[in-house]
Amino acid sequence: xxxxxxxxxxxxxxxxxxxxxxxxxxxxxxxxxxxxxxxxxxxxxxxxxxxxxxxxxxxxxxxxxxxxxxxxxxxxxxxxxxxxxxxxxxxxxxxxxxxxxxxxxxxxxxxxxxxxxxxxxxxxxxxxxxxxxxxxxxxxxxxxxxxxxxxxxxxxxxxxxxxxxxxxxxxxxxxxxxxxxxxxxxxxxxxxxxxxxxxxxxxxxxxxxxxxxxxxxxxxxxxxxxxxxxxxxxxxxxxxxxxxxxxxxxxxxxxxxxxxxxxxxxxxxxxxxxxxxxxxxxxxxxxxxxxxxxxxxxxxxxxxxxxxxxxxxxxxxxxxx
Amino acid sequence: xxxxxxxxxxxxxxxxxxxxxxxxxxxxxxxxxxxxxxxxxxxxxxxxxxxxxxxxxxxxxxxxxxxxxxxxxxxxxxxxxxxxxxxxxxxxxxxxxxxxxxxxxxxxxxxxxxxxxxxxxxxxxxxxxxxxxxxxxxxxxxxxxxxxxxxxxxxxxxxxxxxxxxxxxxxxxxxxxxxxxxxxxxxxxxxxxxxxxxxxxxxxxxxxxxxxxxxxxxxxxxxxxxxxxxxxxxxxxxxxxxxxxxxxxxxxxxxxxxxxxxxxxxxxxxxxxxxxxxxxxxxxxxxxxxxxxxxxxxxxxxxxxxxxxxxxxxxxxxxxx
Numbered sequence: 300x301x302x303x304x305x306x307x308x309x310x311x312x313x314x315x316x317x318x319x320x321x322x323x324x325x326x327x328x329x330x331x332x333x334x335x336x337x338x339x340x341x342x343x344x345x346x347x348x349x350x351x352x353x354x355x356x357x358x359x360x361x362x363x364x365x366x367x368x369x370x371x372x373x374x375x376x377x378x379x380x381x382x383x384x385x386x387x388x389x390x391x392x393x394x395x396x397x398x399x400x401x402x403x404x405x406x407x408x409x410x411x412x413x414x415x416x417x418x419x420x421x422x423x424x425x426x427x428x429x430x431x432x433x434x435x436x437x438x439x440x441x442x443x444x445x446x447x448x449x450x451x452x453x454x455x456x457x458x459x460x461x462x463x464x465x466x467x468x469x470x471x472x473x474x475x476x477x478x479x480x481x482x483x484x485x486x487x488x489x490x491x492x493x494x495x496x497x498x499x500x501x502x503x504x505x506x507x508x509x510x511x512x513x514x515x516x517x518x519x520x521x522x523x524x525x526x527x528x529x530x531x532x533x534x535x536x537x538x539x540x541x542x543x544x545x546x547x548x549x550x551x552x553x554x555x556x557x558x559x560x561x562x563x564x565x566x567x568x569x570x571x572x573x574x575x576x577x578x579x580x581x582x583x584x585x586x587x588x589x590x591x592x593x594x595x596x597x598x599x600x601x602x603x604x605x606x607x608x609x610x611x612x613x614x615x616x617x618x619x620x
Numbered sequence: 621x622x623x624x625x626x627x628x629x630x631x632x633x634x635x636x637x638x639x640x641x642x643x644x645x646x647x648x649x650x651x652x653x654x655x656x657x658x659x660x661x662x663x664x665x666x667x668x669x670x671x672x673x674x675x676x677x678x679x680x681x682x683x684x685x686x687x688x689x690x691x692x693x694x695x696x697x698x699x700x701x702x703x704x705x706x707x708x709x710x711x712x713x714x715x716x717x718x719x720x721x722x723x724x725x726x727x728x729x730x731x732x733x734x735x736x737x738x739x740x741x742x743x744x745x746x747x748x749x750x751x752x753x754x755x756x757x758x759x760x761x762x763x764x765x766x767x768x769x770x771x772x773x774x775x776x777x778x779x780x781x782x783x784x785x786x787x788x789x790x791x792x793x794x795x796x797x798x799x800x801x802x803x804x805x806x807x808x809x810x811x812x813x814x815x816x817x818x819x820x821x822x823x824x825x826x827x828x829x830x831x832x833x834x835x836x837x838x839x840x841x842x843x844x845x846x847x848x849x850x851x852x853x854x855x856x857x858x859x860x861x862x863x864x865x866x867x868x869x870x871x872x873x874x875x876x877x878x879x880x881x882x883x884x885x886x887x888x889x890x891x892x893x894x895x896x897x898x899x900x901x902x903x904x905x906x907x908x909x910x911x912x913x914x915x916x917x918x919x920x921x922x923x924x925x926x927x928x929x930x931x932x933x934x935x936x937x938x939x940x941x
Contacts, residue, residue, distance in 0.1 A: 329716050330679050336709075354709040355676045358651050380712045380742045388657075388675040388705045395650055413741045420734045421701045 317344050318468060318520045318618040320543065323359035325584035325610035327549050327563075328381045335359055335612055336381045337526060337585060339545070340370070341466055343448055349373040350464055350524050356385035357392050363613055367396055372443060374450065375406035376526060377436065377461035378413070387417050394425040401428045405442050405450070407460060408433040436462035439537055453537050455528035457562045463525035465537060473513035483507055520618040523578070526585045529559065530568035535576045542618045544578040545610065547585035551595050554587070563587075566596035570603035584610035638665050639789060639841045639939040641864065644680035646905035646931035648848075648870050648884075649702045656680055656933055657702040658847060658906060660866070661691070662787055664769055670694040671785055671845050677706035678713050684934055688717055693764060695771065696727035697847060698757065698782035699734070708738050715746040722749045726763050726771070728781060729754040757783035760858055774858050776849035778883045784846035786858060794834035804828055841939040844899070847906045850880070851889035856897045863939045865899040866931065868906035872916050875908070887917035891924035905931035 319342040326334025336353025340360065347370040349356070360367070370393075375383050386404070393402060404410065411431040418429060434442045434452055437460065443450040446469070453463035472494040480490070485499055485507075493499055499507040523538040526547035538544055549563035558565045564572075566583055573581035581604050586593050593609050600607040640663040647655025657674025661681065668691040670677070681688070691714075696704050707725070714723060725731065732752040739750060755763045755773055758781065764771040767790070774784035793815040801811070806820055806828075814820055820828040844859040847868035859865055870884035879886045885893075887904055894902035902925050907914050914930050921928040 329713060330682065330709075332683050335679070354706065355679055358656070358676055361651065362653050378742070380708060384705075384709045384712075384742075385675065387701055388651075391701045391705075392650060409741070413738060416737060417734060420730070421699070421705075 315344055316517060316619040317342055318522070320522060320545070320582075320616040320618070321363050321365065322584070322610045322612060322614040322616070323356050323363065324353050324612060325586060326381075327547075327585045327587050328379070329588040330354070330381075331588045333591075333612075334586060334588075336385070337376075338385060339524070340365055341522065342369075343466075343468065345369060346371070346445075346447075348448070348450070348466065351376055351382040351526075352385040352389060353381045354384040354388075357389040359612065360389070367393060368398070371400065371403060372450075373402070373404045374443075374464050375404065375410060376455075376463060376524070377457060377459055378407060378409055379459060379527070382527075383410070383414075386414060387421060390418060390425070390429055391422050394422055394427065398427045401430050403430050403432060403443075405432045405434055407436055407462075434462065436460040451537075453523065453525060453534050455525060455534065456531040457527045457529065461527055463523060463528065463534065465541070466522045466524075468519040468521065470519050471516035473509075473516045475513055479512045483512070485512065517619070522618060525572075527562070528564060529562040530564050530572070532572070532575070535572060538572075538576045538578060540576070541578045543580045543582060543616055544573050544576065545582045545584055546572055548583035548596050548600065549585050549587045551590065552599050554589070566600040567603055570600035570607060573600075573604040573607070579606065580616075581607040582610050582616060583607060586610075636665055637838060637940040638663055639843070641843060641866070641903075641937040641939070642684050642686065643905070643931045643933060643935040643937070644677050644684065645674050645933060646907060647702075648868075648906045648908050649700070650909040651675070651702075652909045654912075654933075655907060655909075657706070658697075659706060660845070661686055662843065663690075664787075664789065666690060667692070667766075667768075669769070669771070669787065672697055672703040672847075673706040673710060674702045675705040675709075678710040680933065681710070688714060689719070692721065692724060693771075694723070694725045695764075695785050696725065696731060697776075697784060697845070698778060698780055699728060699730055700780060700848070703848075704731070704735075707735060708742060711739060711746070711750055712743050715743055715748065719748045722751050724751050724753060724764075726753045726755055728757055728783075755783065757781040772858075774844065774846060774855050776846060776855065777852040778848045778850065782848055784844060784849065784855065786862070787843045787845075789840040789842065791840050792837035794830075794837045796834055800833045804833070806833065838940070843939060846893075848883070849885060850883040851885050851893070853893070853896070856893060859893075859897045859899060861897070862899045864901045864903060864937055865894050865897065866903045866905055867893055869904035869917050869921065870906050870908045872911065873920050875910070887921040888924055891921035891928060894921075894925040894928070900927065901937075902928040903931050903937060904928060907931075 321340040323338035324335030335355050337351040338356035341348045441451045449467045451465045455461040521541040523541045523544045546569035548566035548569040550558040550565045642661040644659035645656030658672040659677035662669040762772045770788045772786045776782040842862040844862045844865045867890035869887035869890040871879040871886045
C-alpha cells in the first residue's frame with residue numbers, strides 16, 4: 300500500500316534523514332589558490348559536527364552558508380597546524396555572534412595546553428564555554444554519543460599521534476503509517492511503543508502487528524574520516540563497510556617514497572584500504588600542492604577502487620540518498 | 621632636453637619607483653563572504669612589508685601572487701585576533717617553503733608571549749628564525765629602517781593598546797642623464813658623487829654643474845595605516861600630507877554610538893582626519909559586517925573629503941604614479 304506524502308512531510312523526512320559531509324578544505328599543509336586547509340562539517344539532521352579546523356575554516360563555513368549556531372562539536376584529528384590553526388578565529392567569531400551554549404572540542408591532551416593560553420589572552424570575554432575533551436589517539440574508542448550519533452576514534456599512523464573518526468548514525472525508528480493509525484484509531488499514547496516494536500491491541504482485543512502500522516526505518520549511515528595517515532591496514536576492520544570513507548591521498552604513485560617518508564598515503568594506498576574494507580564510496584583528499592590537477596590521483600585510485608571521487612572545496616557528499 | 625628611454629630602462633625605472641599597497645583583507649572582526657580579515661602588503665621596489673596578519677592572510681597573499689621570499693618584515697598594529705591570527709599559519713608555510721632568512725615581526729611586547737609557545741609546539745623544525753621586535757604603542761617612534769624605507773609607529777586610541785604605522789620612503793637620488801655623461805666623458809668612478817650633488821670638473825678644468833648631468837629624483841612617498849582606532853586628533857601632525865592614508869571606518873554615521881563604545885571610527889571621522897591632515901588620498905577599510913554595501917560609508921566620507929576610495933580585497937593602490 301503506497302501513501303502519498305505532503306511536501307511538508309517530505310521536507311521533514313529529508314531533514315530527519317539528512318547526513319551530509321561538507322568539504323570546507325582538502326589541501327595539505329601548504330595552502331594553494333585552489334585548496335583551503337583541512338576541515339569538513341558533517342550535517343546530521345541539521346546538527347553540525349566539524350572535523351578538523353585548518354586556517355580559514357570559519358571563512359569557508361560561512362561561504363557554504365552553514366549555520367554557526369548549529370555547531371556544538373569539533374573533532375581534531377591531530378595537532379599539526381593545517382588541521383587546527385583555524386580554531387582561535389572560529390572560537391572568537393562564535394563569541395562575537397553572541398553564542399552562549401558550550402562548545403565541545405575533542406582533541407588530544409596537548410590541545411588545551413597549546414590553545415588555552417591563546418584563548419585566555421584573545422578571548423577574555425567569551426560569552427560561552429569552550430570545553431576540551433581529551434582522547435587518546437592510539438585507542439579505538441567511543442568519544443562522543445548523543446541521541447542520533449556515535450563518534451569513535453580510528454588510530455592512524457603519522458609523524459605525530461593522529462586519529463581518524465568514525466561517525467555512526469544510531470539505528471532509526473520505523474515510520475508510522477498515518478492512515479493505518481487513523482484506521483485502527485490507535486491512541487497517540489501508544490505510538491512510541493509501536494515504533495519500538497510493540498503490537499497494538501484494539502479495544503476489541505484484535506492484535507494488529509506493528510509491522511502493519513509502520514514502514515521500516517531507513518538504514519543508519521556510517522562515515523569514516525582518515526587523515527593524516529600512512530598506509531595502515533589496522534584501520535580496515537574499524538571502517539568495514541562504511542557508506543563513505545574520506546581517506547587522505549596526499550601523493551601520487553610517483554611520489555611514493557615521499558609519502559612513506561612523511562607518513563602520508565598515496566591515492567592507490569587509499570584505494571587499497573577502501574577495497575579491503577568494502578566501503579561503498581571513497582573520497583580522496585589532503586592533496587599535496589604539487590599537483591595542479593588531481594585527476595592523476597583519481598585515476599590511480601580508480602584502478603583499484605572504481606567508486607572513488609576527489610574531494611573539493613564546497614563539495615557536498617550526501618550519505619542519505 | 622628629453623631623452624627617449626628603452627623598455628628595459630622603463631621597466632627598471634618602474635621597479636625602482638614601485639610603492640604599492642596590496643589589500644589582502646579589509647573586514648573587521650567578523651569575517652564575511654565579502655571580506656577577509658585585516659592584512660595588507662606594501663611592495664616597495666619589490667621588497668614586501670606586511671601590515672597586520674588576520675586569519676587567511678597567507679591565502680590572500682598567494683591569491684594576489686605575491687612572493688613569499690620577498691617578505692621579511694611584518695608589522696602588527698594590535699593584539700586583537702582579527703589582526704594577528706594568521707601569523708602561525710604564515711610562519712609555518714614559510715618554513716615548509718624552505719625559507720632560511722630571518723623573519724622580523726614588529727609588535728607589542730605581549731606578542732612573543734602569546735605566540736612563541738604556539739610556534740614552539742607547532743613549528744619545532746622551522747629552518748629559519750622568527751625575531752620579535754617589541755615596540756611601545758603609545759609612542760611615535762622609529763621602529764624600522766633600511767636603505768629605502770623608514771617605519772614609525774602612530775599611537776592610536778582603541779580598547780587595547782594599538783599603533784598605526786607610517787611608512788616613509790627615503791629621499792631618492794637624482795637620475796644620471798646618460799647622454800650628458802657620455803658627452804663630457806665622465807668616468808664611472810665619479811657618478812656616485814655627482815648623484816649626491818657634487819659638480820664634475822673636466823680634465824680641462826671646466827666645471828659642469830651636477831644639475832646639468834642629472835634629472836631630479838622623484839618625490840619620496842609616504843603611506844599611513846591607522847587601524848584600529850577611535851577618532852583621534854593627535855595622529856594628525858604625524859600623518860600630515862601623506863600620499864595615502866588608510867584609516868579604519870568600521871561604522872557609518874547612524875552607528876556612531878556603537879563606534880564610540882567600541883573605540884572605532886565612522887567614515888566621516890576618518891574623512892575629518894584626512895582633511896585636517898591634508899593627505900592626498902583616503903582609503904577606508906575595516907568595515908563592519910553590518911554593511912552589505914559600503915557605498916553609504918563612501919558617500920559620508922566624500923562629503924568631507926572627496927578623494928576617498930573604499931578598500932577591497934585584491935585592491936592595489938599605487939603611490940608611485
